[in-house]
Amino acid sequence: MRKNLSVIIFLICFFPILVTAQVGVTLNKFTPDEASNYLRPLSTWFGTYLNSGTYYSADVDNIFGFKFSIIGMWTIIPDDQKTFKPNPKTEVIGEVEPTATVFGNRNGYFLSSTGFFTYPTGLSLKAVPMGIYQLSGSLFNTELMVRLFPRSNFDEVRLGLFGFGLKHEISSHIPLLPLDISVQFLYNNFYFEYIGKKTENFTKINSNNIAFNVHASKTFAGILIAYSGLQYESSSTDLDYYYESSVAADKINYVQIDGDNHFRFTVGGALKLGFFVINADVNFTKFTTFTTGLSLDF
Amino acid sequence: MKKHYRHILILSAFALLFLVNSCNPFDDIYLNLDMDTEFNITAAGSEISIQKDFCLSDFEDYGDNKDHLLEIRYISSAYLTINSTPGLQGSNLVLTLYQADGSTVLFKYTVSPFIAGNYKGNPLKINLTQQEIDNINLYLKNPKVDKCFVAKLELSNVTASAMPYQLECKTEFLAELKIEP
16 A cells, blocks of 8 residues: 555654554545545544643742643544545445545445545544643743744654643632632644655645633642633644646645534643642543643742 | 552552553554456457466555454455457356465356446446355455465457457455454
């Protein structure tokens, strides 16, 4: 099977656990409409992943505060996100069965005028484990969080990640409130581009994700924190890829893929041990996500 | 207190076991493998008989995943004329798939009468009986062991608008590979 090298490299860099998968991801056979349906769950996953793990407390320091966090996530891929009904451009003899999305495990096929056409399969994932790191600084009950992996070239691939969050503790303006309450805005961008010489491997992914949340927390005995939040979020991924079309002008296709991200509810707890904070939460959204974090909090 | 520690220890062991067992993020993979065999005949006689050998290992997807295969299952097959002399036809087209020994029949499919041009850009889906499908699947057991086949095409009472006539065609077999993660 011909593999799309760039996507494989992307997976190796950003999904180290996936290198044990036996099949890769090939976009070249997909029409723009099909590529969009194939990768939509990935766009949704970007929105889920990048908008996770952004808080464990609504309490923001009035004087200078600093945090460094390492966050692990476990995102469950629902079964309905593992297949889609393709819409082939060529003439079909008989029926077209559903085929795998990027996370699916069963590729579809149909009989065309030139014989059997088989779609690529997906990564066969029921869950996606992932991690991220972030730095935060706070002053005057306002916190700036930054995630940064500068755009860098690795062999034939250029990739980078940038994100920021701006948070303000609104309960600081309301005296005698038994809870801490904050609002937070988030923006995250993930960029990937194949920069090698093989035109057929060309892939460019630019994922933009925004979120806005309101969250509250309550600290017990100075060490235990219970927190919860409601978040609105959206994700959009721009994809450029090489398409095996008979028309030369159609070789590089562009599609914009909107993720299925809308609202999420988060509930979790944290344990404060001196400068260290361990937290865990569950995020109820399109892809239920469990996160756990270790933070250095001054 | 000792009792509590024991309970906590047992619970922790169960929790750890649960986590380890439930933390495999991969599903089994089901991959459709398309195996095609082309025939190219130029002849002037009234009978055509041609055969081609092929093995699972001739196909990259099988080779790439051989060590992780759990099962191979027959899905479908088809016949397609790629090119032919105008008016090429015969009374019976017989497509036979044999095991590697060339004598054990896995399936035999007859098209009668056969007009080559009818299947140009319009493949013929080969519908097998359940017994034939079972035969193939039985032969495909032990998927880690490479299997070879003999595909035979026979056409009788051949006529065409010009002699020598030419028939370029292919048969395709689709099988599903079940691959462990």
